[in-house]
Amino acid sequence: xxxxxxxxxxxxxxxxxxxxxxxxxxxxxxxxxxxxxxxxxxxxxxxxxxxxxxxxxxxxxxxxxxxxxxxxxxxxxxxxxxxxxxxxxxxxxxxxxxxxxxxxxxxxxxxxxxxxxxxxxxxxxxxxxxxxxxxxxxxxxxxxxxxxxxxxxxxxxxxxxxxxxxxxxxxxxxxxxxxxxxxxxxxxxxxxxxxxxxxxxxxxxxxxxxxxxxxxxxxxxxxxxxxxxxxxxxxxxxxxxxxxxxxxxxxxxxxxxxxxxxxxxx
Amino acid sequence: xxxxxxxxxxxxxxxxxxxxxxxxxxxxxxxxxxxxxxxxxxxxxxxxxxxxxxxxxxxxxxxxxxxxxxxxxxxxxxxxxxxxxxxxxxxxxxxxxxxxxxxxxxxxxxxxxxxxxxxxxxxxxxxxxxxxxxxxxxxxxxxxxxxxxxxxxxxxxxxxxxxxxxxxxxxxxxxxxxxxxxxxxxxxxxxxxxxxxxxxxxxxxxxxxxxxxxxxxxxxxxxxxxxxxxxxxxxxxxxxxxxxxxxxxxxxxxxxxxxxxxxxxxxxxxxxxx
Numbered sequence: 230x231x232x233x234x235x236x237x238x239x240x241x242x243x244x245x246x247x248x249x250x251x252x253x254x255x256x257x258x259x260x261x262x263x264x265x266x267x268x269x270x271x272x273x274x275x276x277x278x279x280x281x282x283x284x285x286x287x288x289x290x291x292x293x294x295x296x297x298x299x300x301x302x303x304x305x306x307x308x309x310x311x312x313x314x315x316x317x318x319x320x321x322x323x324x325x326x327x328x329x330x331x332x333x334x335x336x337x338x339x340x341x342x343x344x345x346x347x348x349x350x351x352x353x354x355x356x357x358x359x360x361x362x363x364x365x366x367x368x369x370x371x372x373x374x375x376x377x378x379x380x381x382x383x384x385x386x387x388x389x390x391x392x393x394x395x396x397x398x399x400x401x402x403x404x405x406x407x408x409x410x411x412x413x414x415x416x417x418x419x420x421x422x423x424x425x426x427x428x429x430x431x432x433x434x435x436x437x438x439x440x441x442x443x444x445x446x447x448x449x450x451x452x453x454x455x456x457x458x459x460x461x462x463x464x465x466x467x468x469x470x471x472x473x474x475x476x477x478x479x480x481x482x483x484x485x486x487x488x489x490x491x492x493x494x495x
Numbered sequence: 496x497x498x499x500x501x502x503x504x505x506x507x508x509x510x511x512x513x514x515x516x517x518x519x520x521x522x523x524x525x526x527x528x529x530x531x532x533x534x535x536x537x538x539x540x541x542x543x544x545x546x547x548x549x550x551x552x553x554x555x556x557x558x559x560x561x562x563x564x565x566x567x568x569x570x571x572x573x574x575x576x577x578x579x580x581x582x583x584x585x586x587x588x589x590x591x592x593x594x595x596x597x598x599x600x601x602x603x604x605x606x607x608x609x610x611x612x613x614x615x616x617x618x619x620x621x622x623x624x625x626x627x628x629x630x631x632x633x634x635x636x637x638x639x640x641x642x643x644x645x646x647x648x649x650x651x652x653x654x655x656x657x658x659x660x661x662x663x664x665x666x667x668x669x670x671x672x673x674x675x676x677x678x679x680x681x682x683x684x685x686x687x688x689x690x691x692x693x694x695x696x697x698x699x700x701x702x703x704x705x706x707x708x709x710x711x712x713x714x715x716x717x718x719x720x721x722x723x724x725x726x727x728x729x730x731x732x733x734x735x736x737x738x739x740x741x742x743x744x745x746x747x748x749x750x751x752x753x754x755x756x757x758x759x760x761x762x763x764x765x766x767x768x769x
Contacts, residue, residue, distance in 0.1 A: 243602045246599060247603070247605055248606075250605070250606060251607060253603075267626070272626065328522040329522055332523040332524065333527055333530065335743070336527070336739065339739070339745065339746045340738060340739035341704055341738055342701075343716075344734070347735075348731070351545050352545060427616065430615045430617065434620075434709075435709070445621055449625070458622070460618075461614065461618050461621075464615050465611070468614055468615060469609065472613055
């Protein structure tokens with residue numbers, strides 16, 4: 230109780246300052262074209278952008294496009310995570326494989342996934358598969374690397390104890406390896422979710438498969454600045470939601486773990 | 496010790512060395528070699544023209560990139576990339592230190608920064624294009640507008656997490672503001688800053704490629720897209736290979752710099768672990 234009463238004015242101040250900052254930004258945005266610092270053709274009024282947003286939110290076509298983007302995001306993330314967990318666990322548990330694959334991983338991982346866009350277009354044209362190829366490639370490495378670290382992080386004493394107690398392979402996996410690797414996995418999935426969203430929208434912008442990214446590109450080429458800014462704001466909000474949701478999932482699934490528990494005690 | 500045991504010891508050491516050398520080569524190079532062979536065999540036996548063999552790609556690589564194209568397309572791209580990265584690091588660390596040091600500033604800007612970080616960086620390309628037109632400056636600004644966020648946010652976190660005992664010690668020794676920044680705040684934040692820089696590097700590379708695919712008539716990204724549109728498959732693959740090499744080089748350079756900058760930090764961690 231005591232702690233709460235001490236805390237409240239602080240968090241209230243924090244919220245207030247945050248609101249002030251946000252409002253200040255919007256006011257400056259409105260003032261810049263009003264004062265003619267930047268022509269409103271290039272930086273539209275914030276009020277126009279928000280009016281447009283409200284209009285889009287009522288439009289069914291907008292939600293369908295959002296659906297396209299989120300579908301390729303979800304499929305890509307799911308496939309990448311599943312593949313990375315299986316391969317990462319196998320490679321992480323077998324020292325021989327870990328050493329043998331090291332060079333290949335270190336070469337393939339830094340290849341920017343957008344370099345594969347031309348290949349994806351050749352193979353699949355402007356279908357969703359082209360976007361999926363890029364999304365999966367990019368988000369796979371995020372999870373894969375974390376899973377390898379996580380699986381290799383098993384405490385030596387715990388592992389020897391499990392051996393001497395005669396735990397079967399299956400039991401070792403579920404009671405020893407999984408709890409150790411889960412924090413790493415969740416970090417990887419959270420990073421991969423953000424990356425997958427970036428690439429889902431990028432692919433739509435560059436390849437032209439339907440979705441929010443394509444709307445951004447269409448607004449740009451049509452010279453529709455208001456629409457362009459409105460869709461950019463939408464992607465930002467989308468990114469924010471994805472971040473918050475995955476941070477929440479991470480905290481919930483790791484509520485037993487020291488890193489989360491430790492924070493709550495304080 | 497008899498001569499016999501010495502000889503045995505030497506022999507086994509020699510064999511150990513031989514095995515170590517073999518392992519040193521086999522482990523890093525075995526699988527890549529194997530994969531290339533499999534790719535080569537598969538591409539000669541299949542009729543899919545989208546996957547030329549590695550030898551064709553290497554040949555195309557030599558013909559395409561070694562020569563004038565290197566000066567016309569590759570160097571300007573790398574120059575813009577370097578400029579963008581340098582600007583992101585300077586802006587990110589400077590603004591991040593400032594915001595991290597003042598709590599009210601941090602609370603004022605936090606929701607905004609969260610939002611800007613969440614915007615997928617490539618989305619900013621059309622916006623920057625609209626504001627600045629299609630110029631070289633625009634491409635550098637695009638790179639900065641995406642790569643600066645991870646550096647900025649990590650710097651803020653790093654500065655904020657400065658050890659309280661150390662900052663109180665610094666207070667009681669009455670060191671100047673500048674000394675405090677130079678010898679306490681920045682070193683304490685440097686592990687986080689380097690994490691941010693690493694994330695920023697990959698974003699910068701992505702933005703370099705896409706900004707050129709989008710709005711350019713030269714550069715690495717433009718070339719690769721051009722090859723694809725004209726069905727120059729082997730050349731396209733050679734471009735992907737080149738981008739991969741750039742990515743690997745960037746990661747390797749960063750690794751060297753990080754080890755130098757954070758040598759003290761890794762040292763401390765090893766001592767703590769031992």
